[in-house]
Amino acid sequence: MTAPKAIQLDHRDNVLVALADLPAGSTVSVTGTKYSVTEAIPAKQKFAIHDFPAGAEVIMYGVIVGRVRHAIPRGGLLTTANVTHEAAGFHSRDTRAAWRPPDVARWTSRTFDGYHRSDGQVGTRNYWIVLPMVFCENRNVKALQEAFEEELGYGRPTQYRDQVRALLSELHGNGSSSQSSAGPSTATYAPVFKNIDGIKFITHQGGCGGTREDSGALCGLLAGYIHHPNVAGATVLSLGCQHAQVADMLDELKKRDPALSKPVLVFDQQKSGKESEMLAEAIRATFQGLVEANKIERKPAxxxxxxxxxxxxxxxxxxxxxxxxxxxxxxxxxxxxxxxxxxxxxxxxxxxxxxxxxxxxxxxxxxxxxxxxxxxxxxxxxxxxxxxxxxxxxxxxxxxxxxxxxxxxxxxxxxxxxxxxxxxxxxxxxxxxxxxxxxxxxxxxxxxxxxxxxxxxxxxxxxxxxxxxxxxxxxxxxxxxxxxxxxxxxxxxxxxxxxxxxxxxxxxxxxxxxxxxxxxxxxxxxxxxxxxxxxxxxxxxxxxxx
Known part of the structure; x- marks a missing residue:
């Protein structure tokens, strides 16, 4: 079967899409009509099916997608030089679109193995998340990441560190081997918690200094991540004085989960005193949360x-x-x-x-x-x-x-x-x-x-x-x-x-x-x-x- 060289996406369209590079002067046949292109048409680009005067509408997918700036001949290439943006207006619903559902008979009894949460949601992953209420806590989130990832078997691959080690070895004349004298870090660790896909350490640049609307939206977003079925629980770090308050985030969480069914461990630095003491307690509580989260297993859904x-x-x-x-x-x-x-x-x-x-x-x-x-x-x-x-x-x-x-x-x-x-x-x-x-x-x-x-x-x-x-x-x-x-x-x-x-x-x-x-x-x-x-x-x- 010969692959088509161009396509008309809707019978109302007045342009064709090149599916392959079309040399100048070449001819293509689309729905029984032959078209000769007046110039080279690269694959993915559009060309006119008839002469376009300046001001004409460009139609694709059956809708207006542009307006012609300068005349385009039949078979001519559309560019940003000769076409500008144009879109149809819209108004209240004036009809009800008909729908023909696809046949899904072969899928009706299919299941996936997911993590069933107490609120009825089912996750595709089982994560614990650590997140800040404000950018001031990003460094502390990173400190927790350094503490947990390698020790629990969720560390990142080290091939790039190995490459730098080898380059340093060459620089100092220790040989041109791809390995340093100590050898590359090739050790791998099986995750300690077999039913946890990982701990995710999320940082952002918001929470204070912007509009109250943005901090409010951030609280809702973080609540959505905690409520998410792929999340077993969360450790939340707060400075204390920022716009995005923990209380506001918990209010958003209650909108999504009135029972507050997941563990949410909150640590407020301005109330905790020493940073080291806050992080030590966060590590202890998070580790215990991981122990509990590991008890859930995948089941059909x-x-x-x-x-x-x-x-x-x-x-x-x-x-x-x-x-x-x-x-x-x-x-x-x-x-x-x-x-x-x-x-x-x-x-x-x-x-x-x-x-x-x-x-x-x-x-x-x-x-x-x-x-x-x-x-x-x-x-x-x-x-x-x-x-x-x-x-x-x-x-x-x-x-x-x-x-x-x-x-x-x-x-x-x-x-x-x-x-x-x-x-x-x-x-x-x-x-x-x-x-x-x-x-x-x-x-x-x-x-x-x-x-x-x-x-x-x-x-x-x-x-x-x-x-x-x-x-x-x-x-x-x-x-x-x-x-x-x-x-x-x-x-x-x-x-x-x-x-x-x-x-x-x-x-x-x-x-x-x-x-x-x-x-x-x-x-x-x-x-x-x-x-x-x-x-x-x-x-x-x-x-x-x-």
Whole structure:
């Protein structure tokens, strides 16, 4: 079977996407019509299916994604020089979108082995977390990390230290061997606690000195991490005088867990006196907490207990064709199975708002989405920015010329199921099915927020490559194209390039993705980001990030 060279994504589109490099003057056939390109069209880029006069609308995925600045001939390349951002407006729900659920018969009896919590949640990992209420305590968090990780068998690989040791040996004339005279540090230690996946030491730069809104959001975010089913308990370090007070964080935790069912060990430095005494007590209490957390074991759970974050980053012109629609199909499958999915990145829903509004289950849900979108756009404008500034240089270089074009492809991660709920940051997931969550598009800020809302696994598509991970939830990386998967195998978990090549369908790729989710959720497989210890955590400062 010959792979197609170009594709029309929707019958209403007036541009085609090149799936391979097209030399100037070459001809391609799409849906029975032949097109000759007037100039070289690189793979992932778009070209016109008819002559475009200045001012014409550019349509992709069936929606407006741009407006023509200067005339473009039939077969001509679209660029940022001849196309500018344009998106359709949106309004209250005016119809109810129909939905055809996928067949999930083969998945209805499947389970994963997870950690069952007393509040009914089921985790895919079992971590103890250590976190600060304010950046002033980051150094003390690091001190606890140094005390615990190596001794309990959760230390980092030492190959880079070994390399530096070898270079020092060469510098001092002790031989050119890859080993120093003492030999490399190759000792490995089995974890002391077999049922604990690790201790995660989280730091941040917030908690004081910013707006009260930001410190309040931080309290909610930290509460979400403590409440998260992948967490057995937490050690919290507080200076004492900061805006983000422990009492405020505990109030947020009560909203998520009224019973306060998990151990939360709080240490306030200004009340403790000597720093050394506070840390010694924190170590003793944390160790005892680990002993108790180790008593829980994995047990089977239905797939309805999964909460999956849907994310894209380092996107390219293939994202909306391969990986993102495959995620959308997985999202629809989980909706039928009773699981939960989170579609976030509000700046990357620009131009597709109306279709999402019409998918909302009721007017209240739709109106909340409208309010959050308009509020976010207004905040961006207030700092002299806007959604149209969202695409990065890498996005543009690889075919995503406008924010609306990027958004139309990004929204495909949410599939076609009804929108059951809308969350503001940092609220916690409340309903099964698809939820829209207000976050920025920034990779780490978004994933941090998704996990804070309860995502036990994150599906992250990328066309350019990014190592983004999370301290407590496995982040699965999906390449949009095979070249990326082959070039960066150390960060990619799944290659969805076969969709572009015509050797795999979106439903079959979705089955492959869900199989991997089950294996990872059960602890049988670990993601590349976990192997790299890619523990990224950045709270969102409202209105600053896109």
């Amino acid at each position: 239905p797939l309805s207990k999964l909460t999956v974050g849907l994310k894209c980053g380092g996107s390219d012109g293939f994202s909306g064709i391969s990986a993102n629609p495959a995620l959308g199909y997985v999202s629809d499958m989980l909706a039928v199975l009773g699981g939960s999915t989170l579609l976030s990145e509000f700046p990357e829903l620009c131009g597709v708002e109306q279709s999402l509004i019409n998918r909302c289950v009721d007017d209240v849900t739709a109106d909340r989405f409208i309010q959050l979108m308009r509020s976010y756009e207004a905040r961006a404008k207030a700092v002299h920015s806007g959604f149209e500034m969202n695409p990065s240089p890498g996005n543009i270089r690889d075919g995503l010329l406008t924010d609306a074009m990027k958004s139309a492809g990004a929204a495909r991660k949410g599939g076609t199921s009804p929108v059951n709920d809308v969350l503001d940051y940092p609220e916690y997931v409340r309903k099964p099915g698809l939820t829209l969550q207000c976050t920025p598009g920034n990779d780490v800020e978004c994933v941090t927020g998704q996990v804070g809302a309860g995502a036990t696994v994150v599906l992250f598509t990328t066309g350019l490559g990014t190592p983004t991970g999370n301290p407590i939830a496995p982040v699965i990386k999906l390449a949009t194209n095979t070249k990326l998967a082959e070039r960066m195998p150390d960060i990619i978990d799944i290659d969805t390039g076969p969709i572009i090549e015509g050797t795999s369908s979106i439903p079959s790729m979705a089955d492959q993705i869900l199989e991997l989710i089950v294996s990872i959720a059960s602890g049988k497989t670990h993601t590349k980001a976990e192997g790299l210890r890619q523990d990224d955590f950045i709270p969102w400062k409202r209105g600053v990030s896109l």
